[in-house]
Amino acid sequence: MKSKIILIGIACALWLSACATGTTQPTGASIQITDAWTRAVEMNTEAMGGMNPTPDAMSSHAGGMGSAKANSASYMKITNGGAADKLMKAESDVAETVELHNVTMQDGVMQMRPVEFIEVPANGVVELKPGGYHVMLLGLKQALKAGDQVKIKLTFEKAGAQEITAPVRAQ
Amino acid sequence: MLLLCTSIATCSRGHNSNLRGGVIEPPRLAADFTLPDQDGNAFTLSSTRGQLTLLYFGYTSCPDVCPMTLVDLAAVRKELGAAGKDVRVVFVTVDPERDTQEVLKRYVTAFDPSFMGLRGTPEELNNILRAYGAKAKKTNLPNSALGYAMDHSAFIYVIDRAGYLREQIPFGAERQDILSDVKVLLIEGV
Numbered sequence: 001m002k003s004k005i006i007l008i009g010i011a012c013a014l015w016l017s018a019c020a021t022g023t024t025q026p027t028g029a030s031i032q033i034t035d036a037w038t039r040a041v042e043m044n045t046e047a048m049g050g051m052n053p054t055p056d057a058m059s060s061h062a063g064g065m066g067s068a069k070a071n072s073a074s075y076m077k078i079t080n081g082g083a084a085d086k087l088m089k090a091e092s093d094v095a096e097t098v099e100l101h102n103v104t105m106q107d108g109v110m111q112m113r114p115v116e117f118i119e120v121p122a123n124g125v126v127e128l129k130p131g132g133y134h135v136m137l138l139g140l141k142q143a144l145k146a147g148d149q150v151k152i153k154l155t156f157e158k159a160g161a162q163e164i165t166a167p168v169r170a171q
Numbered sequence: 172m173l174l175l176c177t178s179i180a181t182c183s184r185g186h187n188s189n190l191r192g193g194v195i196e197p198p199r200l201a202a203d204f205t206l207p208d209q210d211g212n213a214f215t216l217s218s219t220r221g222q223l224t225l226l227y228f229g230y231t232s233c234p235d236v237c238p239m240t241l242v243d244l245a246a247v248r249k250e251l252g253a254a255g256k257d258v259r260v261v262f263v264t265v266d267p268e269r270d271t272q273e274v275l276k277r278y279v280t281a282f283d284p285s286f287m288g289l290r291g292t293p294e295e296l297n298n299i300l301r302a303y304g305a306k307a308k309k310t311n312l313p314n315s316a317l318g319y320a321m322d323h324s325a326f327i328y329v330i331d332r333a334g335y336l337r338e339q340i341p342f343g344a345e346r347q348d349i350l351s352d353v354k355v356l357l358i359e360g361v
Contacts, residue, residue: 039235039238041238041281042281043277043281067269067270067271067273067274068230068231068232068266068269068270068271068274069232070231070277070278071231071232071234073234073235096316097316099315099316099317101234101315103234103235103236105325105342108324108325108326108341108342109306109322109323109324109325110233110236110322110323110324110325110342111310111320111322112233112234112320112322113310113312113320114312114314114315114317130235130236130239131235131236131239131342131343134234134235136234136317138315138316138317139316170242171239171242
């Protein structure tokens with residue numbers, strides 16, 4: 001009986017010290033992703049004439065002519081329990097290209113710009129949400145239907161890589 | 172005579188305090204235009220008289236501001252039930268270079284099969300934008316696979332059933348507020 005109590009005591013002590021370590025020495029686990037979701041994009045196959053990745057459409061990626069492709073965006077809440085970090089990169093198989101973007105509004109005019117990284121403040125939260133920061137999915141390879149699971153690999157400057165799932169929502 | 176009629180109509184439609192969006196006072200006749208729609212047919216804005224028209228300028232490569240607005244407008248039409256057929260949503264692309272007729276068709280009809288997707292020449296587009304006080308500007312993005320973005324005004328222009336421009340609803344308006352305004356203007360009638 002006595003030894004049991006001692007064991008529990010040791011376990012508690014270990015658990016506490018693990019916690020303390022976690023808060024003072026941030027590791028990859030200090031970044032938490034919650035509320036991730038992806039905007040649904042239907043692909044009306046009947047009207048998909050311009051959708052197929054033809055060489056002409058591909059050239060739009062070089063900034064030239066070509067018809068627009070279907071795009072979407074993923075959003076999430078990034079909570080950082082450690083030192084300041086940066087989201088440097090996002091990757092996903094559902095799109096040809098994945099970029100980090102920001103949207104700003106100036107006098108009612110919407111501007112979308114790619115960003116090199118998204119800052120995640122120390123012991124803070126950054127929210128990727130419509131009309132602001134987002135993971136831009138360019139050139140979707142498939143329709144994104146409500147309930148689909150989109151896997152995204154996020155790479156942080158300090159915390160390293162992390163795989164998340166951003167389920168598709170129709171909004 | 173025409174002037175008198177216009178001013179009477181303006182007076183009777185002026186100042187509806189039940190509206191929540193960016194109200195235009197006094198209301199003025201919405202600038203008319205004709206552009207090819209997603210099926211290649213000529214669409215004239217004034218042909219929608221009798222219906223409430225929600226006009227939006229955007230582009231299909233838009234990340235979320237355009238699709239969110241269109242999702243809201245589709246939901247508004249749905250929530251109106253049978254009255255939804257009196258609400259016409261018109262999307263004019265500010266990116267005619269990439270938004271071909273096929274792309275527009277695929278894009279707008281995915282939100283709601285009744286949505287119109289219009290595309291004009293850059294000159295036609297500029298004239299229409301100017302008439303509505305809207306802006307669109309191409310910005311090259313050398314560091315993006317997108318190639319370029321279109322910076323554009325993100326308002327919903329609300330044209331009542333008599334053809335008067337009544338509101339300019341900014342991005343971020345609550346869906347319930349848009350629905351409420353649409354209901355108010357539908358009741359006003361023609």
